[in-house]
Amino acid sequence: MIQLPDAFSEKMKHLLGDEYDSFISSYEKERVQGLRRNPLKVSEEEFDRMCPFELKKIPWVREGYYYHAGDRPGKHPYHEAGLYYIQEPSAMAVVELLDPQPGERILDLCAAPGGKTTHIAGRMEGKGFLVSNEIHPARAKILSQNVERFGIGNGVVTNEDSGRLSARFPLFFDRIVVDAPCSGEGMFRKDEAARLQWSPEHVAICARRQEEILSNAAAMLKPGGTMVYSTCTFSPEENEQVIEAFLLANPEFSILDMGERQGLSNGRPEWSKTGRSDLSGTYRIWPHQSDGEGHYLAVLKKEGTCDGPLKRTDPSYCTDPSVRKEAEGFLKEFLVEPDQYLTRKEYILFGEQLYLIPPEMIDFKGMKIVRPGLHIGTIKKNRFEPSHALALFLKKEEVKQWADFPADGVEMVKYLKGETLSEEASPRSQLSKKGWVLMNTDGFSIGFAKLSGGIFKNHYPKGLRWM
Template sequence: MALPKTFEDRMKKLLGEEYDSFVSSYQDKYKTGLRVNRLKLTGKEFEPISPCPVKPIPWTTNGYYYDGKNQPAKHPYYHAGLYYIQEPSAMLPAALLPIEPGDKVLDVCAAPGGKSTELAAKLGGTGLLVSNDISNSRAKALLKNIELFGVRNPVIISEDPANLVKSFTGYFDKILVDAPCSGEGMFRKDPSIMKNWEQYGVDYYNNLQKNIILYAADMLKPGGSMVYSTCTFSPEENEGSIQYLLNNREGFSVEYVERVEGLGSGHPEWIGSEDEQLKNCIRVWPHKVEGEGHFVVLLKKSPEVGTSAYGGYSYKKVKLSEEAVDFLEQLELDFDPNRFELREERLYYLPEGLPNVKGLRILRLGLYLGDMKKNRFEPSQALANALKETDYTNILNIFSCHGDAIKYLKCETLDLSENYRSCTSREEYDTLVAAKKAGVDAMENNAGIILETRKKNPWFLVCVDGFPLGWAKCNKNGMKNKYLAGWRWM
C-alpha cells in the first residue's frame, strides 16, 4: 500500500525503531469484527448459534473477530439485531465508558450508531441515551440502527454540539466523544481516506475537536465520566486535544484503566507536554494488536466543579384509543401512563427524566410504539425489535434454516398452509421449539411454529429462532407481511 510521504515521514519520527513493524502491518489484511447485542443475548449465548466461526476480541466481553470471507450481515440474525458489524478497535471506546443502570448518557458524534448501540446495551433499558449527529442524513442511518437493536430509551438528535449545551448543561452522567478526525488509523481498512487526509490535513479536524470536547465537558455532570476517542495517530488530535481540555476546563483528570496486552500508552512528549497523566491515554497500534489505529482516553470530572442548568420536559397526559389499550395490554411490559406522547397519529413512550428539548432538531423521542388510527392500532417495526419473544401473546416463529425467514425479510407473503404447526399454549409452544432446536422432533420439513393464545388479536410477532423480526397480520386470506418496507432485504 502506498502511503502519503508526509504521513510516512512523520510516523518515522514518532515511532523510531518501531516504524518498520508499523509500516509492514499495512501489507496485512484488516480484521473484521462483530459485536453482540446484549439487549437480546450474551456473547456466550451467541457463540453456539453464530452464523460463522468467531474468535473473542480481548478488549471486549461481547466482540468477536470473524473471517472477512463470511457475510454475517446476510443472515437473518443480523436483521433481528443480534449483532453489529464493527471494526474491532472501534469497540474499545464504548467498552471503556463505565455506564451504570439509570445513567443519562450522551453520544455526541453518534452516526452510524456502532458505539451508541453498545451504550444502549450497557444501560439495559434503564436511564436515557441521547445520540446526536450534526449530519441529518447520517442521523437517519443512526436511527435505523438504534431501532434495529431494540433500544427502548432513545433520543435521536441532529444538532451542532454548540446547540446541545443550551438544553443539557451539566445533565449527563456519562458522555462519549468519538470525534471527527483525519482518519489515519483507517488507511489500511479504507485507502480512500488518504485522499481526504491530503485534502483537509490534521489542523482542520483538530479545530473541530477542540470545540466539541469543550461543549461535551460543559454537558457533563459534576462527578461524571467522559471517553474521548479518534481513529487517527496524530498527536495534535489526540494528546493535543486532551491537553487543550485540561487547559481550558477545571476539574478534569485523565484516568488510568487496565488494558490488555498490546494496547499502548499516551505520549505527552509528542506535543511538548510534561503532564504525566497523558500517559494514561490508550493508543491502539495495528502492528501490536489485531485491529486498526485508535486513540482512547477516559476522563473524570471533579464532583466539585461545574453546575447543572437544564429544564424538565413537560409530559402531557394522552388518552389512548380502545384499540391501543387492548394491544398494549397484551405486552408483558409495565408502562407509566404519564409517559405516552401522541404526535399526529404516532404513539411514543418517552424515557424518564427527559430535559426540555424544545427547539432542537429531534428525529426520535422515545420508543415509537405504533400508529393510533381511527378504530385501529398498528404496531411499529421499532416496537417489534424492542420486544423479546416472551413479551407478547401471538408468535410466529420461523427457523433460520428455512427459506421463509428470507421470504419474510423480502416482504413476501408466507404460505402457512402446510409448513407451520399451531400451538394453543406457551408450554406446548416452548416444548416444540426446544425439540426443533434439538433436532429430535418429527417435523423437519416444517418452517416454524405458531403460538396463538388470543384469537381476536390479528397481530403476530414474527421471530427467527425466537428472536423478533417484525409483524404480520392475520386475515381470512392468510398472514399479511408487515415487515417495514424501507428495511426490505435486498
Template sequence: MNLPQKFEDKMKELLKEEYPSYQKSFEEERLYGLRVNTKRISVEEFLKICPFSLEPIPWIENGFYYDGKKEFPAKHPFYHCGLYYLQEPSAMTPANRLPIDEGDCVLDLCAAPGGKATELGAKLNGSGILVTNDISNSRAKGLLKNIEIFGIENVLVLNEEPGRLVEKFPGYFDKILVDAPCSGEGMFRKDSKMVKAWEEHGPEYFSEIQKVIMRDAYEMLKPGGMILYSTCTFDLSENEEIISGLLEEYGDLELESISPGYEGFESGLDKEGKTIRIFPHKMKGEGHFLALLHKKGLKTEMNNRQKEKGIKFADEFLEFIQMLNISLPLEQIVNRKDKLYLLPAEIPDLKGLRFLRSGLFLGECKKKRFEPSQAFAMTLKEEDFKNTLNLSVSDERVMRYLRGETIEVKEKRKKGYCLILVEGFPLGWGKYSDHKIKNKYLPGWRATYA
C-alpha cells in the same frame, strides 16, 4: 499503498525504529469484527447458536473477529434480529472502555452510524437515557435504524450542532462519548480513500473542530461525570494536545487510567501516560487513540425534567396493548400528530432542537386503527406478546418475510397483529387472517439480497 511524504515523515518521527513494522502492516488483510448485543443475548448463548467461525477479540469481552471474505453476517437473519453489530475491532474500544452504570444519562455526541451508541445502549439495558447526536441528517437516519434494530428504547436521536445541545443539556450527563471527527490516519490501511481525504483536510483542520466539540461536551457533563475522547488518527494535535489543552483550560478535569488494560495497548504521550494508542503493527486492529477524563466534584441530580401532560388514548391503542404481557407506563406516552412515543422517565424540554426520534416510537393511530411500529417490535421478547409466530432459522419463510412477502401458517392464530420471531428473537409484525400473515415488515428494512 502510496502514503503522503508528510505523513510518512511524521510517523517515522513518532514510531522511530518501529516504523518499518508499521509500514509492513499495510501488507496485511483488513480485519472484520462482530460485537454481540448483550441487551438481547449473552455471549455464551450467542456462541451456542452462532453459525459463523469466530475468534475472540482479546480486549473486547463481547467482540469477535470473522473472515469477511468467506462469511457474510449482514445477510443472516440474526443480523436483522439485532443480535450483533458489525464493527472494526479497534472501533469497539471507546464504548467498551467508557464505564456505564444502569440509570446513567449518557451522550454519544458524534454518534453515526451507531456502532458505539448501540453498545452504550446495551450497557444501559433499558434504564436511564441515551442521547445520540450527529450533525449529518443522512448519517443520523442510519444511526436511528441501527438503534432500533438493537431494540434500544430509552433513546433520543438528535441532528444538531453540538453547541446547540449545550442550551438544553447543561450539566446533564453522567457519561459522554466523543468519538471525534478526525483526519483518519489510523484507517488508511482499511480504506485507501482516507488518504485523499487527509490531503484535502489534515490534522490542522480537525483539531480546531475537536477543541470546540470538547468544550461543548465539558459544559454538558455533570460534576463527577466522565468523558471518553477518541479518534482514529495518530497526530498529536488531534490527540494528546487536545487533552492537555482541556486540562489546562478546566481545572476540575483530570485524566483517568483506562482499565482493564490490554498488553497490546500503547501508552500515549501525555505527561501521566494514561491515554491509550492502538497501532496496527502491535494489535489486530486499526489505529485509535483514547483518553478518559473525569470532572471533579459531587454527582448532582438533574433539575431540567420535562413535564408531559396526560393524554387520552384511542380505543384502538388500548385494545392493542391488551395483547401485551407487559405493562407500559402510560404516563410516559405522548401523542405527536397521532404518533405515540414512549419517553424515557426523565427528559429535558426538546423544543427548538432537530430530532429524528424522542423515546420509543410505539406506532400510529390512523383511520380508527392502531399500527404498531417496527421499532416497538424490536424491543419485545416472545413472552411479551400473546400472538406470535416463532420460526426456525432454517425455515424458508424467514427470508420470505424479510423480503416483505405474505407467509402462510398451518396453525390457527388470533386474527390481527402477530409478532414474527426467529429462534425466539423478534423480526417485526405481521397481520394474521385465514392461515396467512400479511407482511408488516418495515419496507425500508427489507432484504433485497434474500
C-alpha cells in the same frame, strides 16, 4: 499496494522511528473484522451456542468477536433481529473504557452510525437514559435505524450541533463519549476516501473542531462524571495536543488511567501510552501491534460531587386519552402484561407517529429530534399499526400471538423479502385468532405480520427488505 500521502508517511516516520517499517507493513495485511453481541437480546452462553459463524474473542471487550470476512454476518437473519452489531475491533475499546452503568444518564455526542451507542445501551441493560447525537441529518437517520434494530427503549436520537446541545443539557450527564470527527488516518487501510481527503491542513481543521466539541461536552458533564475522548487518527495534533489544550483550559478535569482496570488487564492489546508523564493514561492502538485499526483514547474525570439529580424542565406530554385510544386497545389485546405501557404518561405524538419518551428526557421544544424515544406505532383513523421498532423491542414471551421460523430456512428468507407466508409453515407458534403476530427467528423477534385466513400478511418494512 495502498498509496499513502507523502506528507503522512514522513510524519509517521518521525512519530514511530524504528517501528515505522512494521507500521507500513501492516497496510499489506488483510484487515480484521469484528462483531459485538447485543446483551439486550441474547446472553453470551446462548450466542456462543447458536452463532453460525466461526468466531474468536476480542481480548479487550467482553461482547466482542473477530469473524471471517467470508461469513458475511450482515446478510443473516440474526443481524436483522439485532443480535449483534458489526464494528471495527479497536473502536469497541471506547465503551469498554467508558464503563457505563445501568441507571446512569449517558451521552454519545458524535454517535453515527451507532457502534458506541448500541454498545453503551447494552451495558445499561435498559435502565437509565441515553442521548445519541449526530450533527449530519443523513447519518442521524442511520444512527436511528441502528437504535431501532438493537431494541433500545431508553434512548433519544438528536440531530444537533454540540454547542446547541450543551445549552440544553448543562451539567446533566454521568458519562459522555466524544468519538470526535477526525482526519481518519487510522482507517486508511479500509477507507480510500479518507486517504484522498487527508492533508496537513485538514488535520489542523479537525483539531480545532475537536477542541470545540470537547469543550461543549465538558459543559454537559456532571461534577464527578467521566468522559472518554477518542479518535481513529494518529496525529498528535488531534490527540495528545487536543487533550493538553483541554486540560489547560479546564483544570477541573484530570486524566483517569483505566487501562489496567478489571476486564482489560488480561489479554488486552499492546496499547501504547504516550511517553509524556503528564498525559499518562491516554492510549494509542496501533495496527502493527494489535488486531485492529488505529485508535486513540483518553479517559477524563471531572472533579467534584453532585448531590442528587439535577433539575430539568419537564416536557409537555400527550395527555389527551383520545389520542392514545387506538394504541391502548392494541396493547391491551396484544401484550401479556400491558400495564407497564398503559400506566406510563410519557407519550408524544409526532404527526401520526406515537412515541414513548424516556422519563428523564427534558423538554425538547426547539430541538432537532430524530427519534424521541421508543416508537410505538402509527395512529390512523379508527386503527393503530404497531411499529417495526416495537417489534424489535418486544420478546415473544411478552406477547399473546407469535410465530417462529428457523434462521436457516427458506421461509425466513421469504419473510425478509416481504413475501406472504402460510400459517402452516411455522414450526413453532402461539396463535389463537386473526390479527397482529410477532414474527421471530429462532426465538428472537424480527418484525410484525398480520394473520388472516391462515396467511401471514407481511409487515416487514419495505426499506429493509432483502433483494
